[in-house]
Amino acid sequence: MKMIQIPTDMLAAHGKAPEMPQTVLPRAVQVITAALPALGSDGGWGTVTLVHADRHRRRIRMLTDDGRPFLLDLREATRLADGDRLMLDQGGHVVVRAAPEAVIEAETTDRRDLARIAWHLGNRHVPVAVTTHIVTPRLRLARDLVARDLLGRLGAHLIESEAPFDPEPILGAASAVAWTGGRHDVREHGHEHEHGHGAEHGHEHGHDHARDAGLKATAVVDLVGGTGADTARAAWQIGNRHRPVQIVDGWRLRAHDEPLVRRIAAALGLRVTPAADGFDPEQGAYADHAQHH
Incomplete structure (x- = not known):
């Protein structure tokens, strides 16, 4: 049977466009x-x-x-x-x-207060980026009413702006972390948590974990050698992993001597030294805790 080739311009004239190869x-x-x-x-x-x-x-x-x-x-x-x-x-x-988006930047006049706030935000799994404005470290987080309320209760001075938001990665032990739709899913060594936005429900997750860490580790160490921004980053990382911390000053944190803390310190370039004094960790609960749970 003889094959007849029909010109493509004739097909187009009859309303039939030639098939085009799909683009991969x-x-x-x-x-x-x-x-x-x-x-x-x-x-x-x-x-x-x-x-x-x-x-x-x-x-x-x-x-x-x-x-x-x-x-x-x-x-x-x-x-x-x-x-x-x-x-x-x-x-x-x-x-x-x-991309630039609506953010809140928190700053304080005392770097010790900034590290304390960073620990509280980490303990509630609130994504945070530590930035530097001229020479003053700031904590940047997504803007919402609940975050504004939490930061106000923690004593931070707030600046609202439009800026890129690139939160700190999770350091330390291996974990899979997702933050989508206001839910934070953390899996670490087979231990799973699924949290809502920590600031939203105001729940302090760290009490049981902090107590367990305190029972397992008696020695305490200081994390030193970084900038005020590095101290805030370390405080957020330790809080995010539900570990207790003492903010000694704006350049020194005190925590239990355990491998996770040492890995966080190493990742941030901080030195680990034996603590000379006792351990008085930051208190995680608020007097109005029950009203927010």
Whole structure:
């Protein structure tokens, strides 16, 4: 049978467009953190600018800032930070940028108070970024009425602004952490918690864990050698893992001598030294605790 080829312009004239081959989207299959240098040629394929809530993903179709589509296709949900590179299977990469959003910045006149507030926020699993304004450390967190109330009760001076929000990563022991839709899911060594926004329900999770840590570890150590921002970061990290802490001053924290605390100190470049005095940890409960639970 003889095959007759019909010109495409005739098909178009009869309302039948020729079939076009489907375009295969480039897939972003690997994340290279901003801390690692780029290897080889640049290969930049553009940027994708996202707010914090959209930077914990596994698989989703995305558009670069100049409108080019690609597919984020990771093995597991990953927290994307500002400056991370999404490596494409067809070559090149897309750089992640943190979009400006509504935030609150908390500052104090005393670095000791700032570290104390950082510990309380960590103990409630509130995502925080430690920033520096000129020379004064600040705590940046997503803006909402509950967070504003909590920070006010803790004695912080608040500044509302629009700025990128890139929270501190969880340091220390291996864990899988997600923050989506106001829920925080923490899995550590098979011990699971599912918390709502800590500031929202006002619940102090750390009392039982802190007591257990105190029973298991008798020696205490000081974490020293960093800046006021480093001390605030360490306080938030220790609080996030439900460990008690004493804020000795704006550059020194005291905690139980345990591997988790030492790993946090090492990750932040802090020295660990034996504590010369006793241990008087920060109190986690408020007198009005029952009213907020």
